[in-house]
Amino acid sequence: MSIKAPRGTKDILPPESAKWSYMEKKAREICRRYNYLEIKTPIFEHTELFARGIGEGTDIVQKEMYSFTDRGGRSITLRPEGTAPVVRSFLEQKLYGQALPKKFFYFGPMFRYERPQAGRYRQFHQFGVEVIGSDEPAVDVETIILGIDFIEELGLKDFFVEINSIGCPKCRPRYLDKLKNYLEGQEDFCSNCQNRIDTNPLRVLDCKNPDCQELLKQAPKINDFLCAECASNFSQVKEGLDYLGLSYREDPTLVRGLDYYTNTVFEVKSNDLGAQDAIFSGGRYNGLLKEIGDRDIPATGFALGLERLELLLKEEAANFGSDLEVYITTIGEEAEAFSISLLRQIRAAGISADRDYGGRSIGSQMKDADRKNANYCLIIGSDELKSQAATVRNMQTGDEEEVALKEITNYLTKSL
RNA sequence: GUGGAUGUAGCUCAGUUGGUAAGAGCGCAGGAUUGUGGAUCCUGAGGCCGAGGGUUCGAAUCCCUUCAUCCACCCCA
Missing domain, CATH: 3.30.930.10 (Bira Bifunctional Protein; Domain 2)
Structure with missing residues (x-):
């Protein structure tokens, strides 16, 4: 780089x-x-x-x-x-x-x-x-x-x-006069402070040098002026x-x-x-x-x-990141193509949803879902396409349920 | 601007007096399990050793320069 x-x-x-x-x-x-x-x-x-x-x-x-x-x-x-x-x-x-x-x-x-x-x-x-x-x-x-x-x-x-x-x-000018008088009467301020006595005497007050602080204890206080x-x-x-x-x-x-x-x-x-x-x-x-x-x-x-x-x-x-709500895993090209419209439908319902883009194995997709802290995984394969349903897996408990595709957003909205 | 420390894999770090020393763990990818994540095991990818120059037969290692980061000063948010 x-x-x-x-x-x-x-x-x-x-x-x-x-x-x-x-x-x-x-x-x-x-x-x-x-x-x-x-x-x-x-x-x-x-x-x-x-x-x-x-x-x-x-x-x-x-x-x-x-x-x-x-x-x-x-x-x-x-x-x-x-x-x-x-x-x-x-x-x-x-x-x-x-x-x-x-x-x-x-x-x-x-x-x-x-x-x-x-x-x-x-x-x-x-x-x-x-x-x-x-x-x-x-x-x-x-x-x-x-x-x-x-x-x-x-x-x-x-x-x-x-x-x-x-x-x-x-x-303030009255105070600055008094302060300047006092500061000029002292020999032992650090060089930085010495410079400031003329240019900006107020700033001498917050010098962090312990020796200067000691000398400042006797200095006139603005509150009195x-x-x-x-x-x-x-x-x-x-x-x-x-x-x-x-x-x-x-x-x-x-x-x-x-x-x-x-x-x-x-x-x-x-x-x-x-x-x-x-x-x-x-x-x-x-x-x-x-x-x-x-x-x-x-x-x-x-x-x-x-x-x-x-x-x-x-x-x-950790408290500031938000988990992914739904992850769609697919098996086969047909399911993958179908998931595009399903994703949009779920997202349109206000639910955060994502998928894998690599055409990888179901195991890899699940792993990805796990890493993204997905709450639910939808599994779409040829069986699901045939029955027009999705396998919905609760990623915390591991429980799975068949849900009809037209019910899917309702189901997810209720569950989340 | 001044002083000190530190730069090796994506991350955290080992690396002996200069001589088979380019390494580990984690993470990542794949597999064991071709329709199921977390645990385990196996395999793999990934490096101009911050950059440039010098010394040397030979440099991650020594010297110089430079850049960056961290810490402190200065000062502030």
Whole structure:
């Protein structure tokens, strides 16, 4: 094999693909219950959308984007995340003229140029929700609990929620000043952190270096600097989560890698993943619509990594495949020819049915039926053609019964 | 982008100091059972030993390069 899938991409084959269908089906069902409607946006956008939306200084924009120049000389980027495109669409289609907020969900592939690792791919898939046009803490709470419902109904138990508020453009600068002052007074931060003190001091907070973490214990906490509005907003979010009985950890060092966040940010992590342990995360991005479209409209949402979720669903793979209901084995050419119309008739009745195409021995056909986990085998040979009946074999019990051909779909429908 | 580990049959893996070493199990195909699956037994197909180059009389084995995978860092979904 000379041509392989590009680095960081992968094929999703049966039976694994059944798990993906199941995850998507479940997500759609939850969204229906919460009255979130699907939005589909292009897989590529103008590079500028992400540069401005996500932030020029972020890792995503600086080193992770799949960007190229198209034949018309435009700079195009394969979307690295879903929020900026949804916001672009909202603004372009002038949805702000409708009753707000608008509640959307989306599915689809995202692209980031990174070294692949457990739970991290260059093409990966996200399920996300966005609520545009409300500043109510109740909306933040709703998106979080929607995501929690989703993963809980898929059977996940071993996860935890971390939340924080990173304030707004009114109160954050005051905090950043204080933080910067403190950080500059320390000598012993790692080189990475040293660089960030100037470029993005907030990001110093989530450095994983234990020495840095130690130094950060004394650092000023943003919670002490939130303006009255942000503080009230944050406590209402926490109150909402309390009402719902959702336990969470407040983590004052939780900040996000994307520039557009304001107020509430959160991450939901698993204990069963490797270093890439975030299942879904998000928060409020009240500044993004202004940044992209000069309209001051608040919004909030999250994105969930489907590959990571799928890793956590690995063990129950067997539950997601569906068995074949009927397998037709034939003996002789006449029976084989006849089975074509019988198959269609059975399939038309809504029953899944298949056959062997190799003209093989009855034994081989039965073996194939067994491998496909068929519930019933129909045996059609010259005897059956003569009597216009089929031998129906229950593959679990081995019991066999003669059933008239014109009764066959009724019989199968009742038995299955 | 940085560091470490690993690439041998469809899958999981053996392969000794470089020298009859291209192997096993599972899976697949056929048969024992030509009209009956699962168990057992028999037979068979399937490999450029990741790729390229080098050292050597001789390379799956040693060296270099490259590609890929896994893990960690960075960062995130």
